Amino acid sequence: NRNELINLLQKHLIEIKALHYPDYASADVLYHRTKMFASKYFSDRLYGIDLVTVNFHSISTLLHSDRQAWDNGLNKLIGIAQAMLDDATLTQVELPITKIIDDTSKIAQLTDQFNQLKSKFENNLYEEKNKYAQLLSKHKTFKKWVTFIILLIVFTTILWLFNNFLKWSWLSTHPKKIALYISFQMLIIFSLLTLVTPNKIIKLIDIVIAIGIVILSII
Incomplete structure (x- = not known):
């Protein structure tokens, strides 16, 4: 449910903030976990696009050192994780099962409305x-x-x-x-x-x- 998601995001954010240079393996795990949260619970947001810009490695040593690239990537990842947590806290996040139930309910309502209109049309035609x-x-x-x-x-x-x-x-x-x-x-x-x-x-x-x-x- 919503509270469980908030707890997961809080723990996830704590783990990201606890990263230390140059623990690239842990950073990669947390990065992919963040992508999982974004695609599973925030598919209608732009977090997936923001994550593309996260990079812990320096593309060119002339522009940034490895440590600068690490810090930039970590700060971006922290910002995205924090935004997800705020999003989940301030708004009602629809979990997949909730969406399915809601969609099923809407389909049932539309079906009932269609059947009513069909019955009304048939009666009028008769x-x-x-x-x-x-x-x-x-x-x-x-x-x-x-x-x-x-x-x-x-x-x-x-x-x-x-x-x-x-x-x-x-x-x-x-x-x-x-x-x-x-x-x-x-x-x-x-x-x-x-x-x-x-x-x-x-x-x-x-x-x-x-x-x-x-x-x-x-x-």
């Missing part, structure tokens, strides 16, 4: 489909009734014209002439009702009723 189906059904029903009215007017007009302009002796002299015309009108109505009736059984009943009315009027 509702829109139902609305469209209802509108389409109403439109079809409206068209059927319009067709029914138009055809009713047309056939009624034909029946009226037939009654007034065409003289059929059998019909003209029939004792139930008016009943026949009424039955023909009912035949037209019930026959046309089959256009707007969705149920096949009801359609059949309409046709039977229409034919029955005509037969009864003739008898």
